[in-house]
Amino acid sequence: MSAHHAKGPLHLQAAAGASGLLALLGLVMFALVHHHGTQTALEATQRLNLGLARYVVAHLEGGMVDRSGHPDGRRMTALAQQVMMINPAVEVYLLSTDGQVLAHALDGELPVDPIGRRVDMAPVQRLSTPALAAPRLPVLGDDPRRPGQRTIVSVAPVADAGTTTGYMYIVLHGQALRTVAGNLADSQALRELLLGLVLVTAMAAGVLALALRRLTRPLRQLAAELDAFRTEPGTPGSPRAQDELGVLRMAIAALQQRVGEQFARLEQADSQRRELISSISHDLRTPLSNIRGYVETVLLRGDGLAVETRAQHLRTALRHTDLLNRRVRDLFELSKLDAGRQTPRQDRFCLAELLQDVVQNYQLPARHQGVAIAMAANSLRQARVTADIAMIERVLQNLIDNALRFTAAGGQVTLVVTASGAQYAISVTDTGRGIPAEHLPHIFDRYWRAGPDEEMRAGTSSGLGLAIVKRILELHGSAVRVTSALAQGTRVEFALPLAA
Template identity: 35%
Template structure:
């Protein structure tokens, strides 16, 4: 039942229960305090009543004996003058010797002497003693010792709140109790209403507003998340609800940003597939065309034409194979299929070995390769084959795009805890439109000439390999040509 209640209903129920408990406790404490105060005042005002009666009235005869009939008449007369008291004569041991109680009203014939001695010792009032007309009740009293020739013969024991007074007090208390209960309920209702309004304003209303903001996530999640992300957060949240609202807004902004990134990644993937399909279709169409020509006109073609067509078909086949290998390698890199096998080695020796691969091409095209590398470089912890692939790809690009007689610069240096490598050429450089998409998947929207100018997926593979090592690559600004700089941690 309670689980089905709303937050407002639960808070209202809790506050009402707390107010009722507080009101009941306050009423109980007030009634107890009032009773204690009244009893103390009655006992204080009538503390000397028993002593005065002992002094003024003969309670024992000349022989020190108790005349019950005489004492009953005396007690009746005194109780008529003060109907709120009840008089008893008790022995030093607490045994009742005389009383004026109607027949059948006495419930016990003995009272405890200890409270009487406490009263006579001057203890703090109220002091309660046994009520002879009840089996378990105790009441305030007045007591005085009765002595004859200095010897204790008994006590005059006066109950200050007798049966008649108790009956009148009970009726008055019932009326007062119902009045207090009524006023308590009114105050509980008033303060409960006030507390409910404050709770609604400070707690329930912000929670309901936050619930309304996030309630649309199930029906139309992304639009609701973006709407929530557009809301301004509290500049200085002062309570948990405001902090929770700011947390939801921040979470919605992160989800919206990730959603946009996923949407952009999906768009790039579709464009990448379209572009790769085009790049594969072009050499495949050429390959099939030349093969069909050779198949249909093999007898009519000259040997020179046969060799030319076969060379073109073979070249297009190599293109398809190379692009397919790059696609396969990129897919394995991006999906964790390839893990770097780390080992410590000298990158200077690796760069010298890679540069020697291009000696013939550089000499044929009359290029100038300048290597700037200090003699003492620290060893790096990386995958040798991957770093070799990175350097090879960058040098190959530089060689292919540097005009005859141009210059290629390769520089290596240590910067803090990183090893920096820079490959620059004196070629035409990278077009401004291509700079932002250089390390991204090729887009079907980019110009064909630009795509062909920069080649396949080499830079994507290079970037991914460096990322697996905790490094990175970027295109630097240069006065002429292209300048690529990558780093790997030591």
């Protein structure tokens, strides 16, 4: 869309186009009327004077050409004066039988004397042969005085003893009449006619504009409503069309785009729904099966079980119940994060204090596992950041849970806060067994496990902890980076902006 560039409201464009067409038609009509008037005037003049040459020849006393074929100049001059006294607009010529100008009686100085010029004999034959049917007027003949121009003429043969010796050739639309016609072309009447044409066109344009404005009012209202629907508040850079059709075209395109986006969101939501159902089924099957197995064992064997064995089965079922509770909680938390129903608050807090509180909460479970957990001595103690403190605490908890899960007794988990430009970097480092390089791209995928040995650890992880970490940090505009070496440990790092 080349693109269509609107020039104004539709009714004004239509009125302007119609006015231009009316003006063009008016000019064409004016030209046709002018041409018709000219032709009518020529026909009338020629019809009135068609027998003038024949009348002149009939009243000649003696011939105009002597026996040697030379014209009688004195007689020609006298004849021309008599004719032009009757009609000053005519010009009298004497032609030979082959159309050559033999004589004339033109007044004044001539740029080029027409004597010797030849005229087209076809009009002469049509006008001078009585046997032919009356010609359709006007019949134009060559103007000897103005080569290349044609005008109305009156023609009659000049005979001597029954033999045609030449032709009387009278130009009816002579120089005098041309001068008058030229003056008329610049007359007041013609100017008034043109002015009237302009006024009529302007009035027609105004009437058309008003009529079209009224007719297109519903279209303009619809275009305005669609434009308001298309352009959302706060988007001044949105392109705007200048006519109603452009608005409709852009609104339709915007609606198509919006419908496409809505369909995409619906498909994404449906995909997330199916994935959630599959995830819940996957996530709940193992602990439920384990709980059912242990409870059935206790019920079926009853008093046949030793007291200690029964207590162990019940403790295991309780542990799986706790895991089931954690998995349900993690599932709903991750689903809310994915659906955008949770947005991070902008809390200003001391990062070192939060890390110290989290470390303190994990001292007892870490001691039971034989793992040391602490905040590094070189950490920045006054670091203040802007983030959602509850979400960042959840990130730290998940990272520490993961570190403790894969760190053997005698290992260590360390938390560090360092400055990194306009941000503070937070890292959680463990001395666990590490992660193979080929597994690093997948560790943030939900439910991903490295192998069968990890599956055997069911009951200690929901498989969603790192996925929740990644999603929370994405909402904060931060990325999580992982470095690891086998048998040496893993380091997970992310950054938060300094508090303003």
